[in-house]
Amino acid sequence: MKHLTSDRLENSSTVLSRENCTVSGASRRDFLKSLAAVGTGAMLPVNALIAQVAPPTGDKKSGRIDVHNHITPPALIKAVGADALGGFAKWTPEKALEEMDAAGVAVAMASIPPHYDPTIVDHLAHDCNEYAARLSQDHPGRFGVFAMMPMPHIDVTLREIEYVYDTLKVDGVGFYTNYGDKWLGDPAFNPVFEELNRRKAVVFTHPITANCCKNLIPGINDGAIEWQTDTTRAIAQLIFGGSQERYPNVRIIFSHGGGTMPFLMERFTGMAKSPKLAARFPQGFAGAAAKYYYDTSQVYNPPAMSALTKAVPMSQIVFGTDYPARTLAEHVKGLKECGVLTTEDLKLIDRENALAFLPQFRT
Secondary structure (H helix, E strand, C coil): CCCCCCCCCCCCCCCCCHHHCCCCCCCHHHHHHHHHHHCHHHCHHHHHHHHHHCCCCCCCCCCEEEEEEECCCHHHHHHHCHHHHHHHHHCCHHHHHHHHHHHCEEEEEEECCCCCCCCCHHHHHHHHHHHHHHHHHHCCCCEEEEEECCCCCHHHHHHHHHHHHHCCCCCEEEEECECCCCECCCHHHHHHHHHHHHCCCEEEEECCCCHHHCCCCCCCCHHHHHHHHHHHHHHHHHHHCCHHHHCCCCEEEECHHHCCHHHHHHHHHHHHHCCCCHHHCCCHHHHHHCCCEEECCCCCCHHHHHHHHHHCCHHHEECCCCECCCCHHHHHHHHHHCCCCCHHHHHHHHHHHHHCCCHHHCC
């Protein structure tokens, strides 16, 4: 069994670029001494750096838990290039913590941005998971880990599940909604879900474009329409394909409010009532959908949030932001101002609902 080692894992505070002038490795006291040596003329431009190394101000006992928060490990930038990652390439731990504190986010559940290449995913997933684990160790209680899985390679994925749980001690695993031409819930993935079911795993999912559906409408980004539809495909496959019944211990979070699922409830309800399926769904499709969790990323507007709260119980909605694709502050503001949620609803969404499957962050 491989273990975390200093030669494999760079300290997350030491991987930032010199151009960003990031302080790394030194203690706060040593850092302040170095400022004094430079002289008072240097104090103004480094004030931001002082704030970066200051202890976090987020309240771990009451702050929000962001289940949809992306990090960008150096291995990912090296593998695909900064241009391919866009704004994700500018992520840093210090900037993330600064925005978390400002928005009252106590914990960010780290996952990898939606970028997938099956030819490199085996090695990339392993390196990214080691970085995420070190990030969590460097900032106790501030970053959780949803480990990247090297799907669709089943044997490699099973080995990585063993490693991330038994050695890295992660909080859960992350999957994309599809892997080329197969969606979550496909029978080919049964061995993986059998192991996750045994471990009572928490699974975070994020949409990505399937082979079938790239650039369907030129000029319309896949993320605008296709990704929400792909989330719905995964939900439907897991429920109607039987995975939900076979693996009841796997607790799954769907991004972006479940995609288009809330708007297709009538059709799914009708399917569940059909003579062929009715016996399997005594509580209907709504009962099956209520067994999953749905994050609030990019659905804090009144129409989308209204639909989500009608589709699933309030207990199944959790705070998520898609950071750094979107800001933490705009999600906090949007949820408060959408006119759909009460103060009590917000308390459940911000923190309490997530503690049902992430109790380790209660204190």
